[in-house]
Amino acid sequence: MKQVNGQLLLIGLIAGLTAALLVLGANAQPSFSSILYAASALPVLIVGLGWGNVAAIAAVATAAVIGALVISPMFAVAMAIFTLLPAGWLSHLANLARPASEIGGPDDLMAWYPLSDILLHLCALVSVAVIFLGVMIGYGPELTGQMVDLLMASVADRDPTLAADPASIEQIKGMMVLLLPIVQGGMWVLMLFAAYYIAMRVVSASGRALRPREDLPSSLRMNRNATFVFLAGIVACFVGGVPALIGATICGTFGAGFLLAGFGALHLRTRGKDWRLPVLVLAYLATPMVLPAFIILVLGLADTRRTVALTPARKAETDKSKS
Secondary structure: OOHHHHHHHHHHHHHHHHHHHHHHHHOOOOHHHHHHHHHHHHHHHHHHHHHHHHHHHHHHHHHHHHHHHOOOOHHHHHHHHHHHHHHHHHHHOOOOOOEHHHHHHOOEHHHHHHHHHHHHHHHHHHHHHHHHHHHHHHEEEEEHHHHHHHHHHHHHHHOOHHOOOOOHHHHHHHHHHHHHHHHHHHHHHHHHHHHHHHHHHHHHHHHOOOOOOOOOHHHHOOOOHHHHHHHHHHHHHHHOOHHHHHHHHHHHHHHHHHHHHHHHHHHHHHOOOHHHHHHHHHHHHHHHOHHHHHHHHHHHEEEEEOOOEEEEHHHHHHHHHHH
């Protein structure tokens, strides 16, 4: 047992070092910072999905310590809240399983934690992370107002004919203060889920995956309870003040979750159709535009479910014993 634990700790240390280097690389390359920050979740997810909680905890702790020593303790906290802890928690949830008989299934099968609930946790974690970041930097109308003023001044310097009138600038400021947390939260959910998907493919290909690979078109949905959280976020946006900023964050994160669910539903509904490929390509290319993204989001809202992955109990027990 000591040898096994030592091996897990070593694997976790290597993964944590890799994650820390990716984050430090993001600081050195601002143009690729978002991609590198999201990629730093990959090592934690891979060891968590393939080797279990001990390796994931070791990876998170190692990366956080390196970040604190090289940059600052506050930087390590932000890195942990934004990337490391969500990655470790997602891998932990993905490895949860229990006898299917406990939920009314066959006695010879194991039921795994639903992907819809994993996506729900991801949206909630990113919401907390974005709110935490906003508190750290003092996000609010004053900060976004300064950003808009600098942008407008730069545009006016380059071409005075493009200078906006004060009323238009105030409208832009009011829009930006809510738009930024929506975009930040939504993009981070999408990128972390992409990291989870890539990590699952990697560990599945290596034969180390504790959780079986699922059919995403049928299992990638949002939990029904997420609908109420999303609606509460929309209502909060109209309240104003701090509740509006929190509501905008929730709209962005949970909206991204429903967008993912919508694409899952679209993949499932077009399966076996001759026109499937061009429709999917057009849907992905058109997603950056508001109306197509809204249609996909509505598909996700219209199809909420909890699909449980089942595997033979003997295989599940063998996989757990390897961890």
